[in-house]
Amino acid sequence: MNNQTQFADVILPLPLKQLFTYSIPQEIQAAIEVGKRVIVPFGSRKIYTAIVHSLHHIEPTEYKTKDIVSVLDTQPIVNKYQLDLWQWIADYYMCSVGEVYKAALPSGLKLESETKVIYNPLDIAKKKFTATETMILDYLANKNVASITEISNAFNRKDSHPIIKSLLDKKAVLLEEKLRENYKPKTEAFIKLSDKITSEKQINEIFDTLKRAPKQVHVLMSFLKLSKAFVNKQTLDVAKKELITDAKANSSVIKSLIDKDIFEQYEKSISRLDETVAEMSEIKQLSEAQNEAFEAIHEQFDAKDVVLLKGVTSSGKTEIYIHLIKEQLEKEKQVLYLLPEIALTAQIINRLKSVFGNRVGIYHSKFSDSERVEVYQNILNPSQDLKYDIILGVRSSLFLPFSNLGLIIVDEEHENTYKQYDPAPRYNARDCSMVLAQMHQAKVLLGTATPSVESYFNTQTNKYGLVELTKRYQNIKLPEIHLVDILRAKKRKEMRSHFTPQLIDSIQDSLAMNEQVILFQNRRGFAPYLECDMCGWIPYCPNCDVSLTYHRHQNELVCHYCGHSIRAPKTCKACGHANVLTRGFGTEKIEDDIKIFFPEAKIARMDLDSTRSKNAYHNIISNFEEGKVNILIGTQMVSKGLDFDNVSLVGILNADSMLNYPDFRAFERSYHLMAQVSGRAGRKNKQGKVIIQTSNPAHPILQFVLDNKFEEMYKSQLFERKNFKYPPFFRMIHIEVRHKKKDVVDKAAHQLGVDLRKIFNKRILGPEPPIIGRVQNYYIQKVIIKIERERSFQKAKQLLDQTVTNLITTDNFKSVQISIDVDPV
16 A cells, blocks of 8 residues: 555535545555545534545645545445536536535435534533523433434424523533434344254254143244244244244243243344335237337437437337337346336336336335435345346436446436426436436437427437337327317306316216226315405415415415415405405315215325325325226326326316416427326227317417327427527526525626626526515525527536626625526426
8 A cells, every 4th residue: 555645535415516635544545445435524513424536645735634534335335427427417507516416325325414412410500500401401411412303302392502502601511413324224033043952852852841831832833834944954034023923922922932042033134125026927019010119219229329219198118118128138238217207107117027027126205215225225236136127216216326227218208307406406317317328338218209399309400319109009099189168168157166068078978988087287285375355365475475375185275385384264364354265276176076076986186295105106096097096186197108098088177277387388398298198098998088178279289289280389389499599499597596685685686697798698688586586585586598509508607607606705695595507497
């Protein structure tokens, strides 16, 4: 080993742009490697888990280095591909690599620093304390040490910091930073024979001594049967709960055998992952149209790294994916299958497991953090019993430690949920997948029935390959679409709540034929707001500039931006009038109405409120698949690639709310949503029916949906985008300026606009407040930059970064928060 002092540049999980250099003590130099986790001190008190980025012998001149405290890993947990991807995301999306690290690793792999309060009894008797301080000291005297969170919870206080500070000033307590480990392996109690028992002869003698304890004899016999002791060369492990179940005994009987030195109990680490062997089925043969598309994808991959598969709904894109995955596994390559929504994994995992068995792993936020750690570790170091070659997951699965990727499938590539909004990194998983694939020399397949304008533009400019599937599987007809005029129905007084007679009659017909119905309303809750019928008062969130949404099942008004909630008022808070009415409608209201109109129907709702638990998606989708539910009501979750055999009718309750949203992508998104949700109808046995309720049936986008004219929609949007300088012809950056004081945010945003205009001229729009100008008590101003595609985007970002840094380092604006969103969607 070199005698020179060795240094490590590490990545800290903090929003700081630079890496930090630490000296490596001699005793741990042999253990240090790039990609390993290390414990480092930072600042005067904090301790962090850092990732080793690089090793060198160059001592920093700007600051005195601190020593690395310890090394956590025996081998690297982050590989070179991951570090390169993190750096690319940090550079492209204008954030720190520390923010990427924080998003990329499961929390269980990041040991967190926690402040511990330690009881200090010296001289306490000579000091005076308040009643609350005395209670906390009594609590600490019993425990000796506790975290501030524990103390707050014990005394039902929101914040104990002021009291702890007072006790610290009086030297009644001491503070110490300790690391809290978030991940602990799952263990289970197992039973084995005492080490003293080595022969069948001894077992027979033990049976003789237990003649008066028949229950213990029964348990011992059960154990011998389960463990195959003295039968097989290798005795099998026996879990304590398995033994209790088999012997129909209780734990006290086992304890008696342990006390008699016949049994020993030990703890064994067990996996949280599903290791049950799935029932396998043969891979399905492709239809003629599917096979043509499959061959065409191969041809395109010979020339292009990215191919877009544009296949109408129900054309069987998933089967093509399965055949492509099979090819990669035969080459001993890994496959990443990205989905935009957790709900989709419930159906697709069953299909993939039926073909590939336990080689398929799932990774998403509904898993506990410990489960995500174990999926991560399995990809890093597969076990003999379980090896994931295929990962099915949402955008965060992009950060898993792949070492040999051959293919990335991005299903429903048009979905905006592939983009991370808050917090940083504000990355787009679809776009990042292409960078990751390039690093592995892998291919990317984008799949959708309704491509994004940008992706389709890339096929037309020869950047991506294009393969089209124009026929539904088994030549099933596309659904019959009807546009129903809400205004006309209202004038004729034909509406029943928010339902036109055509929709009510069609639901009735479908239920009579024992067929299923999907109703789509892209707003959760019961009603968007309440309003006093007398004075027009509307309850607003105290923290945000937005009305509170009424949730009838909890009888609460909830802010969907900050989570603030209050009980629904019975009278107007302004005039005292009792007639406070609901306005508009969400999925809860639709559910209530449908229960009144069709009391015999079995109804389920799928939105954010009804799918918070881990298995909620799976349960709702399984019940609908098995016919236990007749009508499924949902938000955009129901529009994304779900495949139900018996759905004959889809109803879109309000197309206008999507079309009238103030965003340059509103028409494109409306087309995507309506075309996708329409595709759920008539999947296998007959032509389906779609009813779209609207007050403007002549709207061009609705006509494109009616006639299934994606090309015309694309051309119309492309024409507008070119005229008004939007993607794909221009690149965009959104800059958001936030502060709790309105005058400060206004001045900072104005100054930022002035400074940016000096550099970018007319390419700057704003500053202006967004639609919701205050969220969580922060006032917001927005600035937009549009950069021509042929200009240097990297140079533009460097200039922007310098301008923002100059602004927030001035005395007046040091407390201003600025976030940058590159390629917003």
